[in-house]
Amino acid sequence: MVLTNQLDKLLMKVEKPGRYTGGEWNSVTKDLSGIKTRFGFAFPDTYEIGMSYLGLQIIYHILNKEDSVFCERVFAPASDMEALMREEKLPLFTLETKSPVKDLDILGFTLQYELSFSNLINMLDLSGIPVKSNQRTEADPFIAAGGPCAFNPEPLADIVDFFMLGDGEEILPEVCKAHENWKESGTEKEEFLKTLVQIPGIYVPRFYKPVYREDGTIESIERTYEKAPVHVEKRIVEDLNTVDFPEHCIVPFIDTVHDRAVVEIFRGCTRGCRFCQAGMIYRPVRERSKDKIKEISLSQIESTGHEELTILSLSTSDHSEIEPLVQELMGVCRENNVSLSLPSLRLDSFSFKVLEEIQGYKKSGLTFAPEAGTQRLRDVINKSITDNDIYHAMEKAIELGWSNIKLYFMVGLPTETFEDLDGIAEIARNITDLNYRITGKRGRFNVTISVSNFVPKAHTPFQWFPQDTADLFHKKHQYLKDKLKSMKGVTFQYHGTEVSYMEAVFARGDRRLADTLIKAVELGCKFDGWREHFNYGLWIKALEETGIDPDFYACRERAYEEILPWDLIDSGVTKEFLLEENQNAIKGSQSVDCRRGCIGCGINQRVNCTMEGTL
Amino acid sequence: MSRYVVKFYKEGVLRYISHLDLLRLFKRSFKREEIRLQYSQGFNPHPKMSFAQPLSLGYSSSGEYLEFETTQPYPVEEIKEKMNLILPEGIGILSCSELPDSGKTLAAMTDAADYEISIPCAEERGVDINQLVEAYLTQIEIIVLKHQRKSGKDVELDIKPMIHDLKGFVDRNSIMLKCKISAGSTANLSPELLLSSFCSHSLIPYERTEVTIKRTEIYFTG
Known part of the structure; x- marks a missing residue:
């Protein structure tokens, strides 16, 4: 089934219809008769974001190089398009052939960001594919996922059939080959997943069962299939010069974020x-x-x-x-x-x-990321920049005529005190002073202090630390705001704490969060990485209705000996x-x-x- | 330095590609085919290349014009062949010719354009389309409400002088309007206005998203 005619009627009604047409330079078409594995590369955000992601081009190229595989692209439709699709009962489709996603063999999502999980669920729903893996039938495609967020796959464990860990260049063709063999064998879907665990880098969550203690922590993780590996080792391409890199990249017709x-x-x-x-x-x-x-x-x-x-x-x-x-x-x-x-x-x-050579007098802004305001805290986070490095670089920049400088910091880092925040303000002041000393002027020079909120991530040395509470984040933001607002030529930007809090919940979450995610999407959560779409109230409602305490995940300090949900993933x-x-x-x-x-x-x-x- | 004009068509999915996106597509096509465009001077050099008239998103066309300057002369046949080799499905060069430098751009010389507007009719209405067109055109004035983007107000406008020609046809379940109307900087009539004005005068109900509009030619003065 191809949905071209149905789609055509909708395109006249939506914003940026070029998102949904396909047909760009270097996009691939194949004769379906020779295809054994129809793979959908799914990006859980809009076309403009997905097409700016290099990994898409790499995987698209690697898979379409295989004669028996056809990799097509699938993106999340924007809200206006989604509303029309639901109204007209048009299922989610691939860009290349406008086929319903349900017709594919494997739908593989890339997980770049925790808050894109809601879009993944919404895309399954739009495809008419049951969201939970145990509700899907033999006729549904396999749902796969990879990318950095697959390193803590647990919040999606009940949803995704298998995860691919690490570099994709080698594992993806192996998975497709295994799929082709399985298809010929004519056995049930479960059998495919059982053969998959023999490929290094594959994690099939249904073959593992966490046992929880009364306090909510994990007592043990049991395997329900004896051949599933105890630890899943990520895949590593040892030599980048030996793997193919896309040279004939897809060129979007419409303006994308990075084109x-x-x-x-x-x-x-x-x-x-x-x-x-x-x-x-x-x-x-x-x-x-x-x-x-x-x-x-x-x-x-x-x-x-x-x-x-x-x-x-x-x-x-x-x-x-x-x-x-x-x-x-x-x-x-x-x-x-x-x-x-x-x-x-x-x-x-x-x-x-x-x-100087590539920008000349057309200088764009200069960005720099000290991450923390004092040497002490930079030692804590192991960011090897010294005050000297910062001022030396800024001096040079000002001398060469840069007048727009942006500095990135994080607040809420482990061991942080208000003295470290003073350090941020001091750096801002010193740079404006430096500019005055060098140029003799105060006008037309701007330092932007951009502050993000620290989110502890799995597989890092900070994975045991609690995230600051929202209250504390607010206090810190306010403190910095007060300190910086009197400074001429200094602009202060900071991120909302609510988004960072939800990131922290899912970054170190476990499988009990699957129902929360599903509930949140039911309530209307999607495009949560977009400030204008993120709806904190709905997330809190979803957490409450599914009986989840978000602080357990975000703000709790873990003991070193605690079994962490992602411990079975070996990076x-x-x-x-x-x-x-x-x-x-x-x-x-x-x-x-x-x-x-x-x-x-x-x-x-x-x-x-x-x-x-x-x- | 040489100056050329290509006439091209735009159809299929390319209908959904905007004016600016199309300009970028041409720029990249010239680059890929190593047809060296002349760039403007200044801080932000851009290739000297422009369309005679922008085409609304969703319209198809069999008569679009793009003018451009190159740093060196190329045979016109070579430009046409090379570009057709590279342009994606839905767009193609119909002809290419040299454009003598008249000191005016095609956009400034644009005078009128032909359109075909196809309006599906659900029921067999047995309309006498010729009569409807005649009744429409015999009005002393054809007043439409035009939305002024600047003031945000709707103003009354007589479009009759801008309709050079209008004919109607009935083809099974659709009405086809073929028209030649003013285009360009001195007087410009959007086919959207003609469509709504004609249909409301003739009491033809329609759903805008079901209507297809195709530009078939652009006329120039001088």
Whole structure:
């Protein structure tokens, strides 16, 4: 069944119909007769957000390379479209062939953000697929998920059939191959899941059963299928130069958040910031070679006509060949009339030289993330920036003519006191003073202090810490607001505490939250990552109606010996290491960047860690 | 430096791609085919390229015009072939020709445009479409309410002088209006206004989302 005609009638009535049409350059069409596995790559947000996500392009490319697999895209329709679809009984469809999602074999969601869980549920509902896995029939597709939030998959354990952990390049084709074999065998769906657990990196939640104590903590996690692994090890692509990277990327017709050529230059990060989940779960650092990056860049520019190129990683400046790489990319861009953009640069002298060259007098804002206001607290979180680094970089920036500076901080970090907040204000004041000293003027210079609320994440050294209560967050925000409002040229921005609180609940939640999620969607929660859609009242109602105390998840300090819901997921970084780092944090003792020497996170027990001790 | 104009069609899913999105698509197509566009000078250089008339979202067309300047001359056949190779399904170049520099843009020279408006009719009404069109056109004035975006008010407007030609046809379950109406900067009539005005005068009920509108030609002065 193809829904083109039904869809056409709705497109005249909705905002940005280009979200729903497909047919873009480099999108793939296949003859369905040769296809054994129809895979839906589902992004639980709108087209514009999903199409800006590099992982989509990678997975789309990797899967469609396989002759027997057809990967199509599925996005969440915006509210106006959803209302019409429900009215006209038009089910959720794929962009490529406008097929109902229900016709697919596997629907795989990427989980980038906890608050997108509501959209996942809503998308299943829109597809006419029962939300809970035990209510689905043999005719329904398998529901899969991956991405960073799969590292604590438990809130979705009753909903998703299987999770894929770690890098997707190798595991996805393996899953499709297994699916093809299973399909030929003609056995029941359960049999497929039983074969899947033999593939490393696959977690099938129905094969595990947590047993809870009276106080709500986990007593044990029992396996209900003996062949399911005790720990699920994430998948690691050892050499990025050997896996395919998309060169013929889909080029959206309509304006998206990021509409540009993108090359991932390395995966992982060696810095070891203790709050950062990405820094832990993407280990070890694996670089793509300079030549490979250049080759991909050129090919992408040629096949897309993009006018901007960017390179992606967790910390651009840490690539071991960054200087020649940037020089050469600047050359490529100049020749092709393409602009180069370099995110997450460390503000050293090389970066300034490069920024000066690529931006010239057209300076955009400069951003910098000290994360905490005092050296003490930066030691706690292992953010290896000193006051000196900050002021040195700012001095240089002001001298070169930057007049818009944005600094990112977190509040609610473990051990934080009001003195640390004073530190944030002091940094703001010192920078405006610095500007006055250098330029002799106070006007036309702005420092934005942007503050987010710390959310403790699974698989980090801070996974045991409580989140600040809403009251305390409010006090801290107010305190900073009062301190900063009298400062000329300083703007203060902060995030709502309610969103951060819900993030904290689901970031470290367990399977008992599935009913809460389902209830919340029933009540109307969706697009919760969007400020204008997030409805705290409905979430609280859903929590109450399902008998869940959110503080148990967000604001409770865990004991070291407690079994955590995500303990059966093995990120390659050992729990012992996280624990040691937790204690180092409390002592305020820094750990070195692992390029300066191995600090024993455990990942090199699994794969070769090429970066250790290279500095 | 050379100046060209391409005539192209836009149909299918490409109907849902807006004016700005289409401009970007052309820009990227030229880039991919290595047809080097002339860029404007200044802080924010952009390629010298513009449409004769924007086409509303949802309309199809068999007569759109895009003018552009290149840094070097290209054979017109080569431009057409190369672009058709790369343009996505739903859009294609019908012809390409050199555009002598008259000091005026196509947008400034646009004078009128042809449209085909297709209105589905649910029941067999046995309408005499010719009579309806005649009755409509014999009015001394054809007054419509036009919404002024600036003031936010609806003002009365006589559109009769802007209707150069109007014919009606009945084809099974739909009424087709073919018209030539003013377009451009001096006088511009939106086919939406003609549609609503004609249908209300002729007592033809319709659902806007069921109506399809296609532009078939643009006329230029000079």
